[in-house]
Amino acid sequence: MSQAISREILAISLTSMQPPEEAASTNLTLKDSKTDEPINNELLLRPGEVGQMLLRLVNVANRPLQWQLRIVGDFPYDWCEWTQPNFEEIAPNQIVERVINFKVKVDFFENQLILNPENPLLQINYQSQIYIYIDEGREPQLIQYRIFHLLVRPNNTYLNFLPTLYREVDFIGRFVSILEQAFDPAVQTLDTLWAYLDPITAPKALLPFLAHWVGWEMDNRWDIERQRHLIRNAIILYRWHGTRYGLRLYLHLYTGLPLEQIQIREIFEQGFVLGSTYIGEDSMLGGGRPYHFIVELDLEPSNQIDEGLVRDMIERQKPAFCTYDLEINNL
Template sequence: MTLVRSNSSLKVQLTPMRPLEATLKPQRMGFGDPVDSPTETDLLIYPGETSEMILQIANITQGVIATEIELRGNFPRDWMRIHAEGPSIFPHQQMWCGIYFDVPADFFEGNATWSEGKQPPLDYTCAIYIYYGNPEQTARACEIIEFKAYIRPHSIYLNFLPALYREVDLVGRLLKIFEQTFEPSVWMLEAMWAYLDPLTAPSSLLPFLAHWVGWELIPSLDPKKQRQLIRNAVTLYRWRGTRRGLRFYLHLYTELPLDEDIPEEGQKHICIEEPFGPGFILGESHLGRETVLGGGRCYHFIVRLRQQYRGQIDEALVRQIIEQEKPTWCTYELYIQSS
């Protein structure tokens, strides 16, 4: 709702961006006090959210008017701020002014007055004083606009009820009690996925998640790598005993690239080769390269890791990983090189 006032010099328009919808006293049937209804300038304030009023001042005279805006009321000064376009208004021009209210988010929980057994005021009487006049003269006229500001808890449960229930202030305040009781459980259920994902779960929950998938934690391993290994435990189980599984495990631990786009095995950062050959064929084999006199070892493979900087890889831990992932009857060689 908008309030418009006009005199011989100014035309003032005040628009609260969050007007009050509900009545403030319960309805009495047939007798008693009349029901208070919100006025066109009343402002509703939710703690932790900015409430705004737009003040529009138009100069309807032939000369320049100097203005000064002051806000008075029984509210703390640090809750309010005013932003005006300038101190003067040219003839037949207008100026926009924003009036902002910011109440602390913990108003209902952290207010010291509550702990003392007292109830802090929730309703405030305010007034906007607009001083205006000729810039060359000291005498100024004053335009006063009064309004009330009401601090109320923001209840999202009202969104699930017909608009009729917004007309009674008590309904929203009553629903807020149930909202504060049940919503934390709802929020926890909505965020349950984050507790079950090793990448986002609290550190204290990692041992449980590791036990859940049958994964043995490595105390010396970085927590970030632990999370990746727990998250990919089922995949590692599926590929255990294969080159693909061992390469993926070493990738998670060493953070070396998989190099899946490189066709040649020897060019990869994690190189796993099996020294098999066609045997000694005259004219096709070269002694010492792909052919060894006496034959090679069966079930033997070679692992070469090209670390990006010296000391990046713990050789003892890599050997522990290989011993864990390889088939029991296999033998291997490990070489760690610096690129």
């Protein structure tokens, strides 16, 4: 069994980096410490956030020491992010500072598994002890220990709107937290309302409403990402309906191909020209198909498209009296 050394050879101090407001006036001075620095022995923990305790060691002996810190308490051990498997050396008059991290799970207050069947009350205050051992070739000896408390409290921003007198009362903080948890989702929705009205960022369940809003017919043959882009550009597609630009944009949004790989050409693009001509390229003899155009898609080997759906899109976008040919080329 390890024994405690009564004489002071290693002075320690422990400082809470997140002292609770309701305990801000409760200070203490570490016993056997060279300084009279007042500190707080209560650490405030918010679910999902990291709380820190600052440990400061001073070797006041005239020889190097091998030290090790151990933490125990009635809190779940996975909260504490501290590992020191071996003893570390501290030289005479050397000052060593270490940060001890604690992190409570984000669903601490929602997870009912943390309730003890023998004690149905939710525990929010925990007691912890820090023990400092030294190794001088024999059995490790306990030379210092400190006691501090962990106070788990919900995240509460509404307290910032209350006078200091009310913020120091723990019951008021927990009561206001109920109101915050009830109304905060609605407030956050209003703050980000623009994201709900943008088809790119809107929830999937809201897309049919946005599509109806702009008069766009959703098609289950399109994946969700293509439908988002089509709904967002519906007004532009309406404006350019029946034109070459509108058809190219429509095909671009569906296929994801660059506009350079989508070509729409007519047999007579230059109209009636006097001068040199080339049969089969910019002129032809007899016949001809008026109001006819050709759609060319240049695909990479990895690209796959539904030809039937592409034809359906062209039929929707082109003028009713026009005819077309579809050519799909593999690069």
